[in-house]
Amino acid sequence: MSVQTNRAATDGMVVVDCDVHLNDLPQYIAPYCEMPWRKSLELLGSIPQRYLDIPGYCPALVATPPLPGGHASRSVDTPQAMRNELSALGVDYGILLPDYLLGFALLSNIEYATALSRAYNRWMVAEWLREGNGLYGAVMACPQNPEETVREIERYAGTPGVVAVYLPTAGVDPLWGHRRYDRILAAAEAAELPVMLHSVTVTSPAFPTQINQFENHFGKQIIGHTFAMMANLASLMHTGVPARYPKLQIVFTEAGVGWVPGMMWRMDRYHQEFRRQVPFLEERPSDYMKRQMWFATQPVEEPVNPKYLVETMEHYGGADRTLFASDWPHHDFDHPRCLARLPLTQEQRRKIMGENALSLFKLPIPERLTKKEKQPA
Amino acid sequence: MSDNHEVAERAAEAETKAPRSARAPVEYPVGSASEFPPGSHKIVQVGTQEVGVFNVNGDLHALINVCPHQYGPVCAGRVGGEMRCNASTDWKFHWSRDGEILICPWHGHEFDLVTGRCLALKEMRLRKCKVNVVDGEVRVSLGGG
Numbered sequence: 001m002s003v004q005t006n007r008a009a010t011d012g013m014v015v016v017d018c019d020v021h022l023n024d025l026p027q028y029i030a031p032y033c034e035m036p037w038r039k040s041l042e043l044l045g046s047i048p049q050r051y052l053d054i055p056g057y058c059p060a061l062v063a064t065p066p067l068p069g070g071h072a073s074r075s076v077d078t079p080q081a082m083r084n085e086l087s088a089l090g091v092d093y094g095i096l097l098p099d100y101l102l103g104f105a106l107l108s109n110i111e112y113a114t115a116l117s118r119a120y121n122r123w124m125v126a127e128w129l130r131e132g133n134g135l136y137g138a139v140m141a142c143p144q145n146p147e148e149t150v151r152e153i154e155r156y157a158g159t160p161g162v163v164a165v166y167l168p169t170a171g172v173d174p175l176w177g178h179r180r181y182d183r184i185l186a187a188a189e190a191a192e193l194p195v196m197l198h199s200v201t202v203t204s205p206a207f208p209t210q211i212n213q214f215e216n217h218f219g220k221q222i223i224g225h226t227f228a229m230m231a232n233l234a235s236l237m238h239t240g241v242p243a244r245y246p247k248l249q250i251v252f253t254e255a256g257v258g259w260v261p262g263m264m265w266r267m268d269r270y271h272q273e274f275r276r277q278v279p280f281l282e283e284r285p286s287d288y289m290k291r292q293m294w295f296a297t298q299p300v301e302e303p304v305n306p307k308y309l310v311e312t313m314e315h316y317g318g319a320d321r322t323l324f325a326s327d328w329p330h331h332d333f334d335h336p337r338c339l340a341r342l343p344l345t346q347e348q349r350r351k352i353m354g355e356n357a358l359s360l361f362k363l364p365i366p367e368r369l370t371k372k373e374k375q376p377a
Numbered sequence: 378m379s380d381n382h383e384v385a386e387r388a389a390e391a392e393t394k395a396p397r398s399a400r401a402p403v404e405y406p407v408g409s410a411s412e413f414p415p416g417s418h419k420i421v422q423v424g425t426q427e428v429g430v431f432n433v434n435g436d437l438h439a440l441i442n443v444c445p446h447q448y449g450p451v452c453a454g455r456v457g458g459e460m461r462c463n464a465s466t467d468w469k470f471h472w473s474r475d476g477e478i479l480i481c482p483w484h485g486h487e488f489d490l491v492t493g494r495c496l497a498l499k500e501m502r503l504r505k506c507k508v509n510v511v512d513g514e515v516r517v518s519l520g521g522g
Binding site: 274282 | 446460461462463468470484485486487495496497498
């Protein structure tokens with residue numbers, strides 16, 4: 001796999017990957033964690049773990065057997081490895097999100113969760129963000145402790161390489177529209193940091209992750225991410241978050257885009273009927289979505305006719321609301337090539353592949369492209 | 378453009394096109410002014426149309442009894458106020474304009490009786506008719522706007 005070959009479809013355009021995962025094993029983060037919880041992380045690091053399933057760290061409650069014959073399970077342990085792998089995929093910039101800590105919202109011990117989120121942020125900023133490596137980070141919010149999250153956002157706002165706030169979404173209870181999180185969203189808005197919702201397939205008693213009845217991961221995976229995004233979108237809208245925080249930008253990741261138009265139309269319809277319950281929504285829910293919400297492509301739907309996907313995207317704003325994401329290094333990652341197949345104009349492709357993300361996350365134009373532009377002149 | 382907008386346009390077209398372009402407005406007497414006291418509303422037959430006549434703070438408003446959403450009998454709905462919540466109300470729920478908002482009995486769409494506009498969907502509106510009082514008699518005009 002040469003870089004050149006892989007670049008072909010996206011040659012001359014910036015490629016920003018809005019969802020890549022760094023390996024955040026407990027033993028990596030332990031040195032950055034305050035006592036006494038450092039002791040817990042050291043202990044967790046010394047016991048065997050399953051992929052995205054560590055009790056007390058990523059309590060995914062996996063009750064299904066491993067896939068007979070095995071399944072791809074990749075991790076990226078260092079920023080250098082991440083840089084090399086993203087370059088091989090033809091990606092200029094990656095927005096880093098956690099791996100095991102995708103299940104962070106399930107942790108019920110507030111003190112521990114607070115210390116862990118602070119340690120993750122310290123570790124991620126110190127170890128992964130280096131000027132020029134094209135890796136950008138999202139400060140992890142601690143839904144268990146909104147007050148401390150505000151301090152973390154204020155602490156890291158303006159830190160080079162910090163471009164977003166990650167909202168742990170798998171099993172978060174209550175959902176992100178709950179007013180207990182108002183101050184987190186206000187802090188993100190004030191810091192001009194977009195918030196990014198990211199779920200993972202977990203089973204928990206919290207809506208909508210009570211997916212214990214599914215016998216296999218196929219069923220859980222189909223439901224897990226999409227339901228988490230739908231539930232949180234409805235939650236954010238039903239308390240008027242986009243109206244109350246009109247500069248807040250909200251990114252929905254890892255659920256594809258097919259679910260978006262249906263939810264959008266459904267909210268528009270019921271807004272007409274129940275407007276008196278949501279009078280803060282002075283425009284249609286879809287109007288707010290088209291101004292303040294972004295949808296990451298992965299795992300991109302693959303209809304028999306690719307034009308159906310482009311049409312689906314158009315319903316919610318198309319290339320103006322869509323961000324490329326690979327989800328590297330996970331088993332269901334998307335190569336940038338997957339979007340090259342879609343019947344988009346070159347301008348639409350450029351926006352989705354990177355230009356939207358450049359402006360959303362305030363990223364510089366990559367040197368690779370500025371140099372290229374200078375050559376002919 | 379939303380589906381609802383299109384529905385509203387279709388309804389407006391069906392209601393207005395033929396009579397409006399073909400004929401001059403026709404005035405229909407619908408009762409004496411005393412039958413329409415402030416705060417009241419009733420549905421009257423005007424030619425082939427049902428029209429809701431509303432007395433809002435002493436001013437009469439006449440609206441065709443068809444909701445542009447799904448053609449429900451909108452004028453048979455309750456009259457209420459406008460719930461607001463924004464920066465100017467300090468994000469507190471605030472009830473205002475009591476008696477000026479019509480709520481369709483079918484799906485709860487709210488309409489401003491004065492302008493005919495739907496509160497949730499600004500492009501959607503009820504069709505208003507001209508109404509005036511001549512010698513104590515309420516007259517509703519159909520056609521010609």
